[in-house]
Amino acid sequence: MENKAESLQQIWNAIHQGKRFFIAGHLNPDGDSLGCTLAVTSLLERMGKTVYAYAAPAIGQDLQFLPGLAKVHVGKLPAKANFDTVILLECSDRNRGGDLEFILQNARTLVNIDHHLVSDAYGNVNHIDSRASSTAEIIFQFFEQSGGEFLPTPEEATCLYTGVVTDTGRFVHSNTTAEALRVASALVALGADVATINQVIYFTKPYIDLKLQGRALEKMQLRFDNKYSEIILTHRDFESFGATPAQTQGIVSQPTMIPGVEVSALIKEESDKVSVNLRSRGAVDVSRIAQSFGGGGHARAAGFKVTGKTVTQVAEELADMVLHVVKELA
Numbered sequence: 001m002e003n004k005a006e007s008l009q010q011i012w013n014a015i016h017q018g019k020r021f022f023i024a025g026h027l028n029p030d031g032d033s034l035g036c037t038l039a040v041t042s043l044l045e046r047m048g049k050t051v052y053a054y055a056a057p058a059i060g061q062d063l064q065f066l067p068g069l070a071k072v073h074v075g076k077l078p079a080k081a082n083f084d085t086v087i088l089l090e091c092s093d094r095n096r097g098g099d100l101e102f103i104l105q106n107a108r109t110l111v112n113i114d115h116h117l118v119s120d121a122y123g124n125v126n127h128i129d130s131r132a133s134s135t136a137e138i139i140f141q142f143f144e145q146s147g148g149e150f151l152p153t154p155e156e157a158t159c160l161y162t163g164v165v166t167d168t169g170r171f172v173h174s175n176t177t178a179e180a181l182r183v184a185s186a187l188v189a190l191g192a193d194v195a196t197i198n199q200v201i202y203f204t205k206p207y208i209d210l211k212l213q214g215r216a217l218e219k220m221q222l223r224f225d226n227k228y229s230e231i232i233l234t235h236r237d238f239e240s241f242g243a244t245p246a247q248t249q250g251i252v253s254q255p256t257m258i259p260g261v262e263v264s265a266l267i268k269e270e271s272d273k274v275s276v277n278l279r280s281r282g283a284v285d286v287s288r289i290a291q292s293f294g295g296g297g298h299a300r301a302a303g304f305k306v307t308g309k310t311v312t313q314v315a316e317e318l319a320d321m322v323l324h325v326v327k328e329l330a
């Protein structure tokens with residue numbers, strides 16, 4: 001990115017010039033995407049702008065507490081595309097937000113704000129900062145760029161803090177930089193409701209999810225000199241708790257706490273496919289394993305889905321691949 005302050009100023013210019021705004025994040029909205037959508041929407045409304053905030057369904061239970069969520073049109077696109085300015089947050093390409101082309105084509109100005117490395121500069125104004133922990137970090141810097149004219153309200157601070165805390169994995173991922181912590185600290189000072197965020201996002205889990213987690217850990221097996229942890233959850237496991245494969249959040253990362261485990265796999269039998277989540281302690285790039293099965297992701301967190309094979313077949317093919325990779329580790 002050329003000049004950070006310059007492109008932040010260009011966003012301010014676009015906002016001052018615009019009257020009717022459309023704002024959206026990406027599909028499967030996460031804390032960063034939704035938190036930024038809400039904070040920017042709130043700011044624009046304070047400035048007297050007309051705003052249509054859009055989010056693709058569905059909003060997770062853990063994000064329902066976000067202040068201002070009722071203002072967001074979830075899964076409901078506007079009938080008419082009469083917006084002069086569109087702001088896309090966290091969308092690495094112009095199609096990441098859904099079927100928005102009719103809106104994008106009719107807008108005078110398209111603003112693209114993102115922190116993903118692979119992001120395209122598809123906007124009239126682009127601010128792509130791959131060193132930022134989160135888009136929320138960028139939005140806070142954008143507030144600062146106003147030179148004190150605009151500061152986040154406590155509600156906006158709560159939305160932005162949610163983006164920073166979720167994208168850094170509660171300040172543990174490698175993107176937990178000094179700047180991410182500085183921004184988080186400033187947001188707390190501005191009144192971000194850290195207690196609620198922690199309670200709702202990190203200390204709330206339905207009974208069934210917790211029981212399913214117990215079953216998963218009971219079924220965990222260590223293989224290949226304890227370098228590989230494998231958990232297989234079948235239809236029967238889900239049925240016995242009345243649970244769905246979606247209720248397995250957080251399970252796959254637990255085995256990497258075990259000393260020596262380099263790769264953890266959660267293999268789930270779903271109605272028409274087998275889906276696999278992978279985690280790495282760091283030495284193995286699990287995105288490459290996922291890619292060889294047609295999936296993708298990051299070096300430490302990746303996944304893939306397979307149709308037309310049994311859960312056992314997928315587990316064995318994956319194990320062969322993992323064995324090949326962990327054999328090469330010292």
Ligand SMILES: [Mn+2]
Nearest residue numbers: 032134135167
């Ligand atoms: Mn993000």
